[in-house]
Amino acid sequence: MSDKNHIAYIALGSNVGDRINNLRNAVGYLLESNAVDLISSSSVYESLPYGNHNQQKFYNAVIKIRTSLLPLELFYLLKKTELKVGRQLRERWGPREIDLDILFYDDLILANDVLTLPHKGIHLRDFVLLPLVELDRNFIHPSLRISLIELLNRVQDRTIISKIDETLLKQEKEIG
DSSP, rough: OOSSSSEEEEEEEEOOOOOOOOHHHHHHHHHHSSTTTEEEEEEEEEEOOOOSSOOOOOOEEEEEEEEESSSHHHHHHHHHHHHTTTTOOSSSTTOOOOOEEEEEETTEEEOOOOOSSSSTGGGGGGHHHHHHHHHTTTTTTTTOOBBBHHHHHOOOOOOOEEEOOOOOSSSSOOOO
């Protein structure tokens, strides 16, 4: 396995069950992998559902990780993590215990039958862009060549309701 020299941004979302614990458990399971280190995590936001509006509100966040995994390996780790958290497969944009998506993997632009990078819906979703901007407001979208803050400013369909007073990590390290 190579050194952990790749940076990836992972979106997390949950609207079934204990939403905050679903997000926390997903982060915990990901960090159990020797191939993943957490660099930073965004705030947690409550948002209206995207696509199918007839469902519970979501909790959304983004984490920035360092990894030695290749993009498809990371994708499959995310799918295994979703199953560990208890995800049930339902309709597209439907309710979910947990949803994990690779938003960016370095500056890679990739499209195949399994994975598209950057994630194709980023520029339309404030519930992804706002947490991303928290982590790196000046990051330039590799294929659109626009900063995340500029993309956020262009979003028409606003879904975020509020920032939640919770953290992704079960216990935040105190800086003292």
